[in-house]
Amino acid sequence: MIPIRLKISGIYSYLKEQDIDFSMLTSAHLFGIFGAVGSGKSALLEAIVFALYGESERLNSRELRAYNMMNLKSNEAFIQFDFQAPGNKGLYRAIAKGKRHNRNKEDVKFDRALYKIENNQPIPVETSTIQSIIGISYENFRRTIIIPQGKFQEFLQLGVKDRTEMVKELFNLHRFDLSFKTGRLQKKNDEALNICGGRLQQLGEISQEDIDRITQAIKDLAVELEGLGLKLRNMEIEEVEIRKTRDILISLNQYQQKLQQLQARKGDILEAEKRLADYDDCVSQFKSDLDLFDSRKTQIHELEGRLEKSMLI
Numbered sequence: 680m681i682p683i684r685l686k687i688s689g690i691y692s693y694l695k696e697q698d699i700d701f702s703m704l705t706s707a708h709l710f711g712i713f714g715a716v717g718s719g720k721s722a723l724l725e726a727i728v729f730a731l732y733g734e735s736e737r738l739n740s741r742e743l744r745a746y747n748m749m750n751l752k753s754n755e756a757f758i759q760f761d762f763q764a765p766g767n768k769g770l771y772r773a774i775a776k777g778k779r780h781n782r783n784k785e786d787v788k789f790d791r792a793l794y795k796i797e798n799n800q801p802i803p804v805e806t807s808t809i810q811s812i813i814g815i816s817y818e819n820f821r822r823t824i825i826i827p828q829g830k831f832q833e834f835l836q837l838g839v840k841d842r843t844e845m846v847k848e849l850f851n852l853h854r855f856d857l858s859f860k861t862g863r864l865q866k867k868n869d870e871a872l873n874i875c876g877g878r879l880q881q882l883g884e885i886s887q888e889d890i891d892r893i894t895q896a897i898k899d900l901a902v903e904l905e906g907l908g909l910k911l912r913n914m915e916i917e918e919v920e921i922r923k924t925r926d927i928l929i930s931l932n933q934y935q936q937k938l939q940q941l942q943a944r945k946g947d948i949l950e951a952e953k954r955l956a957d958y959d960d961c962v963s964q965f966k967s968d969l970d971l972f973d974s975r976k977t978q979i980h981e982l983e984g985r986l987e988k989s990m991l992i
Contacts, residue, residue, distance in 0.1 A: 689753035691722035745787040
């Protein structure tokens with residue numbers, strides 16, 4: 680995590696708003712906050728931790744933490760902490776706002792919010808996701824990132840389990856902890872070996888002669904299988920030829936039936952051919968006379984029509 684900016688007001692000794700730009704300090708990759716005892720160094724760190732986790736090392740909820748965090752001369756408190764999340768997860772802003780009750784001065788409530796900054800626009804994010812964003816829990820954050828005064832001895836005296844978990848979390852070593860997966864895989868392999876062993880016991884002992892005999896039997900079966908495959912291919916070729924012959928016979932039978940039908944109609948066909956020849960002969964001999972007859976008949980009708988008109992006149 681890289682701190683970018685911290686704004687606070689109404690927190691501990693900081694009555695008025697203070698704006699601290701960390702970007703100029705972090706550009707050198709190393710900086711320090713110095714001052715006399717009671718000058719407010721720890722207050723800045725406490726404000727950062729509280730904005731991120733809603734927790735404070737100095738005070739707990741039973742000690743009126745919110746009341747003691749707020750400056751006694753202020754009725755409102757504000758913390759805004761901008762930071763760059765590790766692993767290129769982006770820019771985030773943690774905000775904590777406190778307000779004192781109008782009548783009960785000891786009643787102070789804080790509201791926290793978390794945002795992801797994209798294109799200079801804050802997008803709300805659940806505050807409960809802060810551990811996954813920063814990659815470290817509050818307990819390990821206060822033990823390693825911010826060690827309060829007089830607490831370094833506690834850090835050194837951590838138990839083996841706690842120290843191991845802290846190191847795993849700090850350096851993301853959980854992905855290398857393969858003990859559970861290895862144990863599960865080993866158990867699975869042991870079960871498979873036991874099953875195979877049981878099956879082998881059911882088969883009894885097998886000598887080298889048995890293996891050779893079975894191997895030779897497999898070779899003989901392979902030769903027999905190859906011969907059967909060749910025979911099958913030849914039969915498939917014969918089947919194709921038989922199918923072709925069958926199709927030809929079916930076609931021949933159909934043509935023969937059609938021929939018989941035509942032969943049965945031979946007399947009718949010859950009679951029709953004779954009538955057609957007579958018709959063609961008549962047309963060739965009498966068509967001109969018939970056309971002349973039709974023409975004269977048309978002229979007669981026209982003359983009759985004229986005669987009727989003249990008689991009416």
